Amino acid sequence: MYYIAKRLAFYVLAAFVAITVNFFLPRLTPGDPASTIVATYSTSLNAESLAALKAAYGLTDEPLLQQYLTYxxxxxRGDFGRSLSNFPAPVMAVIGAGFGWSILLGLTSVLLSFVLGSVLGAIAAWRRGGWFDKLTPPVLLFLGSFPYFFLALLLFYVFCFKLGWFPMGNAYSSVNPPALNLAGVGDILMHLIAPAFTIVLVSLGPWTLNMRNAMIGVLSEDYLTLAEAKGLQPRRVLLSHAVRTALLPNITALGAAVGAVFSGQLLTEIVFTYPGLGYSLMRAVSAVDYPLMQALFLIITLSVLAANFFVDTLYVLLDPRVRTGGEA
Structure with a gap:
């Protein structure tokens, strides 16, 4: 418990620093959002109209410290003001519309990549030197060397545009989100397959290679040789001892991957017009929507911190050495 409490205190401090930087950074740059919007759209406004615009957007001339405390x-309270590009909609309402879709796409692709990569890496290491070991990691790394947008465009063109196997965009076919019945869930899954497959295909190589390398190191340990000498079945040695230990580095990478869910799939969401937070961030940047950009950047940062804290906690359960060292 001491180890977990110490890590929690560290991440709470990191979250506070992230919130502080998120507040001061845009306010220390020249100009302000209202003036930027006026210049962008060439709107002719007098001083009174500009003051009213700032008040509507929640931009005040109070001292910076007072603004910070208010922020x-x-x-x-979860109040990030109103979106400039979707005025007068609150920022959290705009984020809420895409949050669930990003979670669905991101977690599906990350977990599939983690599970498939770990399994393929474990098999390659267990059968090292064979055809599977010689073929699988290089091919997956070659596919992973392609940029996200290139592979996404290629798969979109072939499977969505030419063959018509999958829908060409959005997260569902109807105007409004479908009901959570069999037909609705099937429609959502059909729209999910193409963008999720793109992310899995690009990210599968590193997962496989990391697991393979970790497994090869673990398989040379003396305790595995002793387990085999005692007559334990190879499957039990592989699953109960080798895989459990070799998974630790991949679990560390899983925390970073889960934390990067909202930012890492930006280009994929744009190509497939998937209505997640990555697509919302692109629109916010294009529209110079400062409140929405700030909220999205903060969510991305806090999600990375939360995912890493989850991984630190999981480490305690998987590796007793971490727990012992923390309590010492």
């Missing part, structure tokens, strides 16, 4: 209170 901290708003963040704790």
């Amino acid at each position: 901290l209170g708003n963040v704790l």
Whole structure:
């Protein structure tokens, strides 16, 4: 418990620093969002109209410290102001519309990549030197060397446009989200397959190679040789001892991958017009929507911290050495 409490304190401090930087960074740059919007759209406004615009967007001339304290209170309440590009919709309403879709696409692709990569890497290491070991990691790494947008465009053109196997965009066929019945879930899954497959295909190589290398190191340990000498079945030695230990580096990478769900799939969401947070971030940048950009950047940062704290906690359960060292 001491180890977990110490890590929790560290991540709470890191979250506070992230919130502080998220507040001060845009305010220390020249100009302000309202003036930027006026210049962008060439709108002719007098001083009174500009003041009214700033008030509508929640931009005040209060001292910076007072603004900061107000911002901290708003963040704790989940209030990030109103979106400039979707005015007068609140920022959290805009984020809420895409949050679930990003979670669905991101977690599906990350977990599939983690499971498939770990399994393929374990098999390659267990049968090292064979045809599977010689063929699988190089092929997957070659596919992973392609940029996200290139592979996404290629798969979109072949499977969605030419063959028509999958829908060409969005997360569902109807105007409104479908009901959670068999037909609705099937429609959502059909729209999910192409973008998720793109992310899995690009990211599968590193997962496989990391697991293979970790497994080869573990298989040379003396305790595995002793387990085999005692007559344990090879499958039990592989699953109960080797895989469990070799998974630790991949679990560390899993925390970073889960944390990067919202940012790492940006280009994939754009290509497939998938209505997640990555697509929302692209639109916010294009529209110079400062409140929405700030909220999205903060969510991405906090998600990375939360995922890494989850991994640190999971480490305690998987590796007793971490727990012992923490309590010592």
